[in-house]
Amino acid sequence: MKLLSRELTKLVFQKRSYVGWGGLLAVPLLITLAFYLNRNNHHDNGPGGVISLAFHNGLLMPLAAIAMLSAFLLPLLAAMAGAYQLAGEAETGTLKTWLMHSISRGGVLTSKWGTAVIYIMVGMALVFLGGLAAGALAFGLHATVLLSGQTASIGHGLWLTLLSYLYVLVGVICVLSLALLFATMTNSSLTAAIGALVVFIVMNILGAFSYFDFLKPYLFTSHIDAWQNLLRQPISWHPIVSGLTTFVIYIAALMLAAWYLFRRKDVLV
Amino acid sequence: MTMPTDHPECPPAAGSESHALAHRAPTGEPPIVLSTHDLTKRFGQTLAVDRLNLTVRRGDVFGFLGPNGAGKTTTIRMFVGLIYPTSGYATVVDHQVPRDKTEALKHIGGFVEVPAFYANMSARRNLRLMGNLNGEVEESRIDEVLDIVGLRERADSKTGDYSHGMKQRLGIANALINSPELVILDEPTSGLDPQGMKDVRELVRELGRQGTTVFLSSHLLHEVEQVCNRAAILNKGRVVVEGPVSELHPEHSSVKLLTSDQARAREIVAALVGGQHVARDEEYLIVEAGEDGATRELVRRLVAEGIGVDAVIPAREQGLEDFFLDLTQSSDVDAGGAAGVAGGAR
Numbered sequence: 365m366k367l368l369s370r371e372l373t374k375l376v377f378q379k380r381s382y383v384g385w386g387g388l389l390a391v392p393l394l395i396t397l398a399f400y401l402n403r404n405n406h407h408d409n410g411p412g413g414v415i416s417l418a419f420h421n422g423l424l425m426p427l428a429a430i431a432m433l434s435a436f437l438l439p440l441l442a443a444m445a446g447a448y449q450l451a452g453e454a455e456t457g458t459l460k461t462w463l464m465h466s467i468s469r470g471g472v473l474t475s476k477w478g479t480a481v482i483y484i485m486v487g488m489a490l491v492f493l494g495g496l497a498a499g500a501l502a503f504g505l506h507a508t509v510l511l512s513g514q515t516a517s518i519g520h521g522l523w524l525t526l527l528s529y530l531y532v533l534v535g536v537i538c539v540l541s542l543a544l545l546f547a548t549m550t551n552s553s554l555t556a557a558i559g560a561l562v563v564f565i566v567m568n569i570l571g572a573f574s575y576f577d578f579l580k581p582y583l584f585t586s587h588i589d590a591w592q593n594l595l596r597q598p599i600s601w602h603p604i605v606s607g608l609t610t611f612v613i614y615i616a617a618l619m620l621a622a623w624y625l626f627r628r629k630d631v632l633v
Numbered sequence: 634m635t636m637p638t639d640h641p642e643c644p645p646a647a648g649s650e651s652h653a654l655a656h657r658a659p660t661g662e663p664p665i666v667l668s669t670h671d672l673t674k675r676f677g678q679t680l681a682v683d684r685l686n687l688t689v690r691r692g693d694v695f696g697f698l699g700p701n702g703a704g705k706t707t708t709i710r711m712f713v714g715l716i717y718p719t720s721g722y723a724t725v726v727d728h729q730v731p732r733d734k735t736e737a738l739k740h741i742g743g744f745v746e747v748p749a750f751y752a753n754m755s756a757r758r759n760l761r762l763m764g765n766l767n768g769e770v771e772e773s774r775i776d777e778v779l780d781i782v783g784l785r786e787r788a789d790s791k792t793g794d795y796s797h798g799m800k801q802r803l804g805i806a807n808a809l810i811n812s813p814e815l816v817i818l819d820e821p822t823s824g825l826d827p828q829g830m831k832d833v834r835e836l837v838r839e840l841g842r843q844g845t846t847v848f849l850s851s852h853l854l855h856e857v858e859q860v861c862n863r864a865a866i867l868n869k870g871r872v873v874v875e876g877p878v879s880e881l882h883p884e885h886s887s888v889k890l891l892t893s894d895q896a897r898a899r900e901i902v903a904a905l906v907g908g909q910h911v912a913r914d915e916e917y918l919i920v921e922a923g924e925d926g927a928t929r930e931l932v933r934r935l936v937a938e939g940i941g942v943d944a945v946i947p948a949r950e951q952g953l954e955d956f957f958l959d960l961t962q963s964s965d966v967d968a969g970g971a972a973g974v975a976g977g978a979r
Contacts, residue, residue, distance in 0.1 A: 370762060377753040457749030461807075464713045464745070465766035466738040631715040 367467060367475035371449075375479055380448070384441045388487040391437065392429035392495030396422075400502040421506045422499025423521050427528060427595075429495040430488070434532050434588055438484070439564050440557075442536040445483045446543030447556035449476035450626070454551040454633050463631055473544075473626050477619060480540050488529055512596040528591040531604065534611045535588040539564050541618035548625040551633050581606070584614045663691040666740075666815050666846045667712065671721035674707055674870075681707045683870040684721065689815075689848060689863070694841035696857030696864030696878065697850040698957065704870040705850040709745050709819050712848075714738060726814050739767055743817030743848075747824075748804025752793030756784055756803050759792055764810040778806040782836070798829045805836065816840065817848045822856060834860050854957050866960055873960045881956065888928050889917040893941035901938055902931060917946070 375381055399419055418424035430438075450473075453459040463472065499505070508521045516524065543560035550556050564585060570576045571586040580586045587607035593600045667689040674682040682704045689695045699705050710716040712723050714734035723730045728737035750759045757775055764770035779785045782802040787795070792803060801821060808816050818837065822830040837860045840847050851857050857864050858878060865875035874881065892898040895918055902920055903911045910921035920931065928945065935942055 370766070373762060374751060377751060377758075379753065456752065457747065458751055460710075460715055460745055461749050461763065462766075463715055464738065464741070464743070465763060466735050467766055468735055628717050630717060631710070 367471050368478050371475045371479035372482065375483060378448075380444075381483065384444065384483070385487050385490055387437065388433065388441065389490045389494045391433055392425055392491050393498050395428050395432065396425055396495070396498035396502050418499065418503075420503055421508055422496065422501070422503040423505045423508050423518055423525075425499030425503075426492045426495035426525050429491050430529060430532055430591075433491060434535070434591075438488075438532070438536050439539045440561060441487060442480070442484050442540040443543040443557040443560040443564070444553075445480040446477075446540040446560065447547045447553040449480050449544060450547035451550055451553035451556045454547075454631075455553055457633060460631055460633065469627050469629075470623060473548075473619075473623055477541065477544055480544065481537055484536060484540065485533060488533060492525070492529060510595050510597050511592065514597040516597070524594050527594050531591040531594065531607065532588065534608060534615075535584065535591075538584040538611055538614045538618070541615045541622070545618045545622040545625070548622050548629060581610070584610050587611065665689070665724075666691050666693075667695075667723065667725050667848060669708075669712075669721065669723045672708065672711060672718050672723055673720045674704075674711060674716060675719045681870050682711070682718075685867075685870075685872060687865055687872065687875065689846060691814075691846050692841070692844045693863050694837060694847045694849065694861045696861035697848060697867065698854065698857050698864055699850075699852065699867035701852055703867045705852075705867055706746060706819060707870075708867070709743075709817055709848075709850060712817060713741055713743070713745065715745065739811075740814040741817060742808035742811055742813035742815070743819070744804040744808060745817075745819045747797075748800055748807065750792040750795075750800065750803060750807075753791055755789045756792055756795070756806075757788045759803070760807060760810055763807055767811045767813075770810055774810065774812075778809045781809060782806045783832070797824050798826065801825060801829070801833070805833070809840075815846050815848060819850045820852070821849065822851070822853070830856075866957060868960065888920045888931075889944070889946040890920060890931075890935075890942065891917055891944040892935060893943065897938070898935055898940050901935060901940070905931060905934060917944075 395418070403419075418428035450459065453462065463469070496505075505518050507515050507517050510516050510524075539560055542563055543556050546556035546559040547553065550559075567583045567585040570579055571583050587603070587610050590603040590607040593603045665688055667687070669685050669687045672682060672685040673680070685708060687695075697705055697708070707716060711718050712725065712730060714731055714737070717731055722732065723737075725737040726740040728734075728740070730737045750756070751762070754762070756779065760775045760778065761770060761772075764775065776785065776788075779788050782805050784799060784802055784806060787799065792800065795803065801824065805818065805821060808818065821837070822833050825833060834856060837847055837849060841860065841862070849857070849861060861878050863876065864878050864881055866873045866881070890898065890902070895913065899911055899913060899918055902918060906920060906927070912919045928947070932942055932945060
C-alpha cells in the first residue's frame with residue numbers, strides 16, 4: 365500500500381499522464397458535439413449500434429464513448445500505462461535508484477501494475493463523467509430503450525453503464541499486463557507499448573476471420589465487445605462470465621510471467 | 634562541461650550522528666560492514682567479476698580502483714541487488730545479498746553511475762519520496778542533507794533543471810538521507826569541474842572523519858589517495874591488490890630524474906649506480922638509487938658535471954599512478970588494450 369501511494373505520486377508528477385487523460389476526456393465531448401450539431405439530420409446516425417442510441421439521450425453518451433474507445437484508444441493508453449511503469453523508469457535511470465531501496469521486486473511490480481490500473485480507471489471515470497455531463501447538457505437525461513426493447517429508468521441505465529465500464533476495464537487490463545510483461549524484457553517503453561499493441565491487433569485480426577473461429581474463445585480481444593450483453597433484459601450472463609474468466613486467466617498468466625522475469629532481472633541501466 | 638553555478642563553499646557536514654560513535658574499539662578491529670565472498674558475475678561469455686573477495690570495516694573510506702570496464706560498477710550493482718551474482722555473495726551488516734537483499738538495503742545509501750531522479754519533482758520531494766522507502770524521514774533531515782551538499786537554496790527546483798554537478802550532489806544527499814551504515818558512491822566526481830571535484834572529495838573526507846563507512850569507486854588514483862584509507866585495485870574483474878592506501882606504493886625504491894641533458898645524465902648515473910639500474914621513459918630517467926643518501930650523492934654529481942637538475946621524484950611521491958599501470962598491464966598479457974584503457978584513466 366505504501367509503495368502504491370509512492371507510485372501514484374510519481375504518476376501525478378508525469379506530464380504524459382495528463383495527455384492520456386485529456387485524450388480520453390475529449391472523446392465523449394466530441395461525440396456529444398457531433399450529435400448536437402447534427403441533431404436535425406435524422407438520416408445520419410453516426411457509426412450505428414449502441415452509439416446511435418445516444419443520439420437523443422445524454423444518458424447513453426458514456427456508453428457511446430466507451431464503445432468507440434474500447435476499440436483502440438483505451439487499449440493504446442493501457443499499453444502505454446503498463447509499459448511506462450517499468451521501462452519508462454529504466455529509460456530515465458530512476459529504476460535503479462528506486463530498486464536500491466529496501467523494497468521487494470514483487471512489491472515493486474505489483475504496485476506498478478496497480479498504479480497503471482488506477483490510471484486507466486481514472487481515465488474511464490473521466491469518460492463516464494464527461495460523457496454524462498455533456499450528454500445531459502445537450503440532450504438531457506431520459507429513460508432509455510435497451511437493446512432487447514424494454515425501457516430502463518435513468519438509475520437502472522446508469523447502473524448498467526457502470527457494469528459495462530467495469531467489464532471493459534478488466535478487458536483492457538489484459539493489454540496493460542501484456543505491456544508490463546514486455547516492459548520487464550526491454551528498457552524501451554515504446555518497444556513494450558508497441559509490442560502489446562501488436563499482440564492486441566494481431567488477436568483482433570485473427571478474430572475477424574471465420575477460419576480462425578476455433579481460436580476465438582481463447583483470444584481476450586474477441587471478448588471485449590461482450591459488454592453489450594449487459595444492455596439486455598434479462599442480462600445474458602454467459603458471454604459476460606466467459607469473457608471475465610478469459611480476462612482473469614490472461615491477467616494472472618501475464619503477471620506471473622512478468623514476476624518470474626522481473627524477480628531476478630539484472631538491472632543494467 | 635562546465636557548471637559555473639555549482640560552486641558553493643563546501644559546508645561543514647552534519648548528520649550521520651548515529652555512526653559518529655567510537656567505531657574503533659580499543660580491542661580488535663572495527664566490525665565488518667561489507668564483505669564479498671567469491672562474488673562472481675558472468676554475462677554470457679564474459680566474466681565481468683571473478684571470485685571477488687573484499688572486506689570493508691566500519692569507518693573505512695574504501696577506494697575501489699580500476700580502469701573503465703574493470704567491473705567496478707557491476708560489482709556495486711551486485712552489492713545493492715540490481716544484479717544477481719552468478720555465484721558467491723556479499724554480506725552487508727550481517728545480511729546476505731542477494732538472499733536478504735531487502736534487509737541489507739536498509740543499511741545502504743548511495744548511487745550507481747549517474748544518480749537519476751524524478752525530473753518533474755523538486756529535490757526536496759525526491760528526497761522525501763525515496764527516503765521514506767527505507768524508513769521515516771523528518772523534514773529537518775532533508776534540510777540537513779541538502780545543507781551538507783550545498784543544495785538548500787535550490788531544494789524546490791525541479792531536478793530536471795539541475796546541472797550534472799547538482800544531480801551528482803543530490804545523489805550524495807540521497808545517499809545520506811537515512812544515515813546508512815554504508816555509503817556507496819560510484820565515481821562521484823565524474824563529470825564535475827575542478828571545484829566540484831574538490832567539494833565532493835572534501836565531503837567524502839568529512840564523512841570518513843565522522844566515522845561513516847564509505848565505499849568509493851573511482852578510476853582516479855590521486856582521488857583515492859586523497860580521500861581513502863584503504864583501497865582495492867580491480868582489473869578485468871579480479872582484485873589485483875587490496876590494502877591500506879599508504880602501502881599501495883611501488884615496492885622498489887626508484888627515483889625519477891628530469892635534467893637538462895638526459896643522455897649525459899644517464900651516462901653519469903650509470904657510472905655511479907651501474908647501468909642495469911638506470912632506465913628511461915619518455916620523460917624521466919628512472920634510477921634504482923638505493924637509500925636516500927644515494928640520491929643526494931647522485932644529484933651532487935650531476936650538478937658538479939654541469940647538468941641542471943629540474944626534478945627529483947622519490948618513489949613515495951610517484952603515487953599509485955605507475956603502480957596502477959604496472960598492475961593493470963602485467964595482469965593483461967594476451968590483450969594489448971589495457972595500456973590504452975589505463976592510460977585513458979589518468
